Amino acid sequence: MSTIKACIFDLDGVIVDTAVYHYKAWKRLANELGFDFTEEANEKLKGVSRTRSLELILQWGGVTKTDAEKEELATRKNNWYVEMISHMTPEEILPGAKEFLQACIDAGIKTALGSASKNSMTILQKTGIAHFFNAVIDGNKVSKPKPDPEVFLKGAEQLNIPPANCVVFEDAIAGVEAAIAGGMKVVGIGSPEVLREANLVVKGLDEMSLEKLRSL
Numbered sequence: 452m453s454t455i456k457a458c459i460f461d462l463d464g465v466i467v468d469t470a471v472y473h474y475k476a477w478k479r480l481a482n483e484l485g486f487d488f489t490e491e492a493n494e495k496l497k498g499v500s501r502t503r504s505l506e507l508i509l510q511w512g513g514v515t516k517t518d519a520e521k522e523e524l525a526t527r528k529n530n531w532y533v534e535m536i537s538h539m540t541p542e543e544i545l546p547g548a549k550e551f552l553q554a555c556i557d558a559g560i561k562t563a564l565g566s567a568s569k570n571s572m573t574i575l576q577k578t579g580i581a582h583f584f585n586a587v588i589d590g591n592k593v594s595k596p597k598p599d600p601e602v603f604l605k606g607a608e609q610l611n612i613p614p615a616n617c618v619v620f621e622d623a624i625a626g627v628e629a630a631i632a633g634g635m636k637v638v639g640i641g642s643p644e645v646l647r648e649a650n651l652v653v654k655g656l657d658e659m660s661l662e663k664l665r666s667l
């Protein structure tokens with residue numbers, strides 16, 4: 452057992468739930484292109500980058516687009532999404548997130564954000580939680596999407612903590628895989644049947660404690 456010196460948190464699905472906003476924006480785009488997009492399909496996009504999400508949606512709709520058209524479509528979706536998250540409030544922080552972040556800080560454990568979203572800073576600012584993180588690594592700072600460990604390794608590097616002393620909190624399978632590939636422990640947020648590879652799975656950060664963290 453190695454000492455836990457840092458916790459790295461995914462954003463969407465762990466600290467806040469912006470999946471509904473992503474869903475509304477992707478659905479609007481799909482409808483404009485002439486096909487539907489279900490909430491079930493949206494589940495498959497959790498933790499997946501914007502570019503990859505668009506590719507999958509076009510594939511599901513049986514539509515082919517050029518690279519330039521894809522860029523325009525991704526921008527169109529993002530503009531709708533950004534408009535929606537600009538109205539986010541501190542009430543949208545998931546139960547237990549702030550309390551667990553504060554418990555980590557009080558215990559001298561460093562904290563970082565490790566998210567695929569290029570809109571992370573807007574979300575952190577609108578919900579008033581930017582000050583809880585010693586480092587923020589988001590979609591603007593990485594070139595390889597999860598399950599590549601780049602986002603978490605950069606977080607550990609910025610915190611100056613070896614990966615073996617870090618714990619990642621993730622709700623997506625690709626994120627759990629990324630943490631493991633980076634040599635870190637991982638707490639899955641969601642269902643144990645889905646996040647099988649995680650060292651521990653809880654329903655939300657309201658179920659986390661320093662005792663559980665130390666037992667990993």
Ligand code: B16
Pocket residue numbers: 461462463464473496497498499500501504529565566567568569570571590623
């Ligand atoms: P953006 P996470 C991910 O956030 C979302 O789960 C995923 O649905 C989204 O496509 C991705 O961010 C990119 O977001 O379009 O804002 O750059 O779970 O890694 O915090």
Ligand code: MG
Pocket residue numbers: 461462463464465497498621622623626
């Ligand atoms: Mg997530």
